[in-house]
Amino acid sequence: MTNDELMQLKVLAEAATPGPWEATRQTDEECSFVGYFIEASDKTISDDGTAPDHADALFIAAANPSTILALIAKVESLAADVARTKDIASGYQGGCAYGSEIGGSVTLHYQNAEQAEAAFVAITDSID
Numbered sequence: 001m002t003n004d005e006l007m008q009l010k011v012l013a014e015a016a017t018p019g020p021w022e023a024t025r026q027t028d029e030e031c032s033f034v035g036y037f038i039e040a041s042d043k044t045i046s047d048d049g050t051a052p053d054h055a056d057a058l059f060i061a062a063a064n065p066s067t068i069l070a071l072i073a074k075v076e077s078l079a080a081d082v083a084r085t086k087d088i089a090s091g092y093q094g095g096c097a098y099g100s101e102i103g104g105s106v107t108l109h110y111q112n113a114e115q116a117e118a119a120f121v122a123i124t125d126s127i128d
Helices: 003-015 055-062 065-090 099-127
Strands: 021-027 031-039 044-046
Touching: 003 055, 003 065, 003 099, 065 099
Parallel strands: none
Antiparallel strands: 021 031, 031 044
């Protein structure tokens, strides 16, 4: 997924009704299945008689399975990069045989990897 694609999703998400959204199974008076409605905390996004507004419809269309799978692949790739960086940097903690400039650079990369890992954990926790 490219940065342009990520920015487009961000614009669409910011324009849509804030979440969380929930799909609820609806039945009629005879307990017959009517369909699934999409509801946010403060409004119905879509139901049997209500179509989503334009911004929500654009967001729903953009958040298709291909897009979500691409986002997951991007997060997994970044997590793998963080793990590799931490593995490399862990060997240089406490000093570097090649001088303080290199050691300081590795320490900075190690700190950046820890920050990226914390952000990744926060994202995955919010998905669960």
